[in-house]
Amino acid sequence: MPRVSALDMPDVPMGQLPEHLQLQRTRVVCKADAPIHTEAIQYSGAYASMGVDNSLRLESFCKNFKIEVIRLTEDEMEFDMIGIDASLANAFRRILIAEVPTMAIEKVLMVNNTSVIADEVLAHRLGLIPLNADPRLFEYLLENDSPNERNTIVYKLDVSCRKGGPRMTVKSDQLKWLPNGSELEMEPPNQSAKPKSYTSFSCSQDSMPEFSKKPLGMKHEDIIIAKLGPGQAIELEAHAVKGIGKVHAKWSPVSTAWYRMLPEVVLLKDIKGDDAEKLVKKCPVNVFDIEDLGNGEKKATVSKPRACTLCRECIRGVNEELVELRRVKDHFIFTIESAGALPPEVLFTEAVKILEDKCDRVISELS
């Protein structure tokens, strides 16, 4: 290579990043041993010397940001979130898991429990049952509040297994909603006082328009709560309140919510013939395909990069230089598995609202 003075070198084109830097900026490259360039380049002036502005502008964000729903069922949703930084996508994920409120059973009043399951364990199991109640219609039960129709749902479980009969399984559908609140009476402080129940509902919940159409039942009818032997019985009342997943996982509205970055599989060189066949066979999820070039020539192509699970089978051993596995840094395949209280799309908008609230709070605190 002839020596060239630095002054004689061609100028770096201004206003445009060289290819390798662009790759570093926008892609995670998953090498065989470890992924590299995993972090985003945050600093707005990172490429200032090349005349490239790395700052994030609201207009450009608004222009580039896109959401494409891929799949939407009653309690599962997959959508693509494009043109956003991982920190924001992650914020939605975190809020979904920990901060979107739901209703869950918090207090259990045991009247009788002769089953093999201990009271605490039974209560714990009840708490984890997803309820079919829209938490937006309820208020938090604050410390000094008395439980009323706006913040508490009361359920009742009264099952017994006949003596001499077969064993029975108690399932979640046996929890019955009590729209009028608790039926149990507190022990009066003195004889003369009128007995009070554990809740103070001013009106029946099923008379309220929100609930009259949609009873506050269980999301799933077949969750096993306990098993009873002959002669055993459970009688209890369960009070559900509003809460967030940060406090206890039972209030988390999602089974889980997560994202993955869009996979990008690149063939750095042409792979032909037998090698192509081998490559296609290697991938367990059939990312690669074979293109017939005519005259018997075959070439490997990437047909379904999205399916890539990053098992790295294609770059194991011989192909390491031929195939590159990448992830697009600002394209997230987001999945929400709802636990049932709210449909996943509503959960996401709720999460956005919570983030909005937070931002508002920060702004108002700052100003």
Next chain:
Amino acid sequence: MGAEDDPSASLKTLAAPVKSAVDKFQLLPAFLKVRGLVKQHIDSFNYFINHDIKKIMKANDRLVCRYDPDLCLRYTNIYVEEPSVDMDFSVEKLTPHLCRLSDRTYAAPIKVDIEYTKGNQANKKPEIKRGLVIGRLPIMLRSCRCVLSGKDEAELAKLGECPLDPGGYFIVKGTEKVILIQEQLSKNRIIIDTDSKGRVTASVTSSTHETKSKTVFFIDKDKIYLQLNQFIKPIPIMVIMRAMGMESDQEIVQMVGRDPRYGTLLLPSLQECASERIYTQQQALEYLDGKVGSANSARSGNRKEGLARAILLDVFLANVPVNQGNFRPKCIYASVMLRRMMDAILNADTFDDKDYVGNKRLELSGQLISLLFEDLFKSMNSFALELLNRAYEHASRSSPLDFVHYIKQDYITNGLEKSIATGNWDVKRFKMHRKGVSQVLSRLSFIGALGSMTRISPQFEKTRKVSGPRALQPSQWGMLCPCDTPEGEACGLTKNLALMTHVTTDEEEGPLISLCHSLGVQDLALLSAEELHAPGSFLVIFNGLILGKHRQPQRFANAMRKLRRSGKIGEFVSIFVNEKQHCVYVASDGGRVCRPLVIADKGISRIKEHHMKELRDGVRSFDDFLRDGLVEYLDVNEENNALIALYEYENDKDDSEKEKDDVKRSSITHIEIEPFTILGVCAGLIPYPHHNQSPRNTYQCAMGKQAMGNIGYNQLSRADTLLYLLVYPQRPLLTTKTIELVGYDKLGGGQNATVAVMSYSGYDIEDAIVMNKSSLDRGFGRCIAMKKYTVVKETYSNGTSDAIVRSNKEKVGSNMQILDDDGIAAPGEIVRNHDVLVNKFTPRNTRDRVSRDIDYKEAPSKYKGPEGETTVIDRVILSSDTNDKLSIKFIVRHTRRPEVGDKFSSRHGQKGVCGTIVQQEDFPFSERGICPDLIMNPHGFPSRMTIGKMIELLGGKAGVSCGRFHYGSAFGEPSGHADKVEDISYTLVKHGFSYSGKDFIYSGITGYPLQAYIFMGPIYYQKLKHMVLDKMHARAKGPRVMLTRQPTEGRSRDGGLRLGEMERDCLIAYGASMMIFERLMLSSDPYQVQVCRQCGLLGYYNHKLKAAFCSMCKNGDNISTMKLPYACKLLFQELQSMNVVPRLKLTEA
């Protein structure tokens, strides 16, 4: 290797007809069905009940009055009934669970049939009495007398018993006790060894029903001596020979052997004997009479004549029987001992190894109980006789003397109960004082209970600093678990049985001896000394006794073995041809360890596929295999005559490979059933133990016993003092065959946690683990601790008793909220610290008779537990205890979720505490949205080298993705009982995971991918019993000890934290004198004293006169006030009480 890479090829190989050897695994469950894990205990106990107890009775069946020989009693039969108890003159059957709950002993009456005569009876015709109870014998669970034996699962459930419980233990006063297997050097065998001075010794520990003695020959300065406790000093061996009638030197030398080297070695001893001028038997005996110890001579009234002869007859080599004073067998035995000593001198290889398992015998509960029973039975009889004799002397004879009155049941009942309860075996007759023979059965985990059933307690005391007995012996292979031993002082001494080990029980000797004779063993009596060691002929030694010799030892051995395989003689008889010693050892004694092996003819297994098919179809049992001569038991000695192959290989293997083996296939005589059976129960839980560094497996063996989980199907109806249960136990995803065999998959001790091996947050250093809060919320690691509190309603000597009274609940703020109407706390109530459990009143006067009105004082029993925790009364049990007092037992339940500091461990000796608990959203997550349950630091791997854990992770991950439990049995890869890593990786790839198990992970905090692939998958984690809640402790101020006025010690007494000597040293070195002053006095026991400056003694302060006074000087003039530690003042006073005057000299500071 292409086959494994290519899925289609591997499918083809799978579809190909199975060429490999017969899968013999099915034999194992069949074996465990008939023999079981604790069968040795049960067998030995059954032997005691059915045979031994009768022998003991026969040996002591006659009681005769000293003054009237006609007045006598004879036992004609003895038998043990089913467990029962006398309740108010009616007999009630006992069940084990009832005994556990009501603190009873699960014991059965021992009944005898007797013939006896009564005093002052005219005809003296013996009367017959049947079914006289002489005592109660604690019954081993699942033994033949136990109500549980032969019951199926449903029947066991009715009795409140867990079908997976192995039995083999006793219930004494409500606690479950195991009699540990005791390891011992074998009795009645010649052991050639060197003593502490380096002298060659030959010793025999003789043990017969009558006597126990130890005979030692040793060489000192080329001369051979005998050492016997009855003689005051060592006796030249030739004197002994002479005394036994071997007067000719030539005969002695001939008897030892004709090899001239033996002669040379014997010469100094012969010369010594000659120099003592002892030539005849008479002279020798006279010489010996002079050497008899004083204790012996005192017993026979100082008559020394004939004593030596008696000693030679009864004590010297006591195991060799003497017929009508014929010393010949003893001479031969002694000469064999001499010969072996000479051999050892000439060739150091022939020393015996004391640690060799073949030289060991395991004493089981049956034998131990029989020792006790024999002693107690004899004592009871002599006591009865004593009473009768005394009654005969003194009695007015108003009532006829009746033996039956003097036989006291309590003797045997209490003796047995006490020994088993305390574990102290004191048998004076045999000078036996052993401690810790029985142990409480650990019910912390199911595996812990099984583990204590297979434990072998050592013969040596633990303090001895020798490495030999602690080292792993090659002969332990397959018999004792190489992994399962405690750490620390008992390391290597306490051992555990392997999975397939069986311990033999005694077998009838008579038929075997006559069988040997009819198979061509020449009797010794017919042989001359010369013929004894004729070349080519082997001595036949039966249970340590020289039977005779045989010219064709191999043929003899083969004939015996053939008889054994065809079931003509017991399956546990061992025949061992020792080429080196020119002996054939036949053994039928109890306590030998043995294990089943598949018999092979010239390397070809006798078990064929059709046999296994019959087994699978249930038409063939393990005993059929034994009976048909397909499988046999070998003990450690006989193993030396066998060539055991691990696997059976096809004969058409490549010739090249054939050559590689250094043994000929045709010489293989046996084939192992399964190689993983060399491990015991505890080590069998570990997946892939053969990939781990060996100490890790040992650690896990110790830890598996502390893991909580399920302990039995009846766990919720038990009343243990402390019980830890996991709320949601699981069976391991990566199992082993052992796990399925012992039932760990039904009574698991842990949970499958998704583990990410990465560093996180810094709270994971030093093996700490980071846990996911949401996992804990959902029930991971949740456990229940159940504690028992007992309150006894005491009755007193004056007829008064405690009263339990209904309380006035309404009182606000009282601690009686949880009491029920009967004054006892109600089940289901939440109980807090200091709450009253029983509203009890005790009478003020418990000594004198009180007429009507009993004056009571309050004595409520209060609950003491952790502050601020929700504990619940689970159950209340009312029962009568052993003294027929009402005892109220409260089972208090506490459900705990894991907290920082709780201890967890995987199954690979990798323990760690929970370092921090992190919100799920902060946890990393994988591309599939999987969030780990816990994070383990990768630094745990390099130094521990637990590759097994990594394979467990891989296998678990493959298991959850393909829906099949994977296996990881020890050494299981060749036989298909462990999945190969290669196959696991293939499964992983098929389901879209990386072959290495490492996933692409996003950080939960930043949302960006991590810069490494993370090794993640499920690992079975155990929660150990060490929990912070039980251990944390701090105090500011609190109780003090009365005597010294210093803070109390220990957590249970809310004690202070001690600033110890070394801490004090630090403070001194630092110079923090005020700090020392504060810690050692002000915060401990400050005390103000009046010191008299005059006399230096302590005075006092008179509060009435408001003046200090010195009682020594009788004035108050020179009194100073100062502060002392109270302990110091106490010391002064104690010194004064001993007439030492400590004087304080005060100066101005």
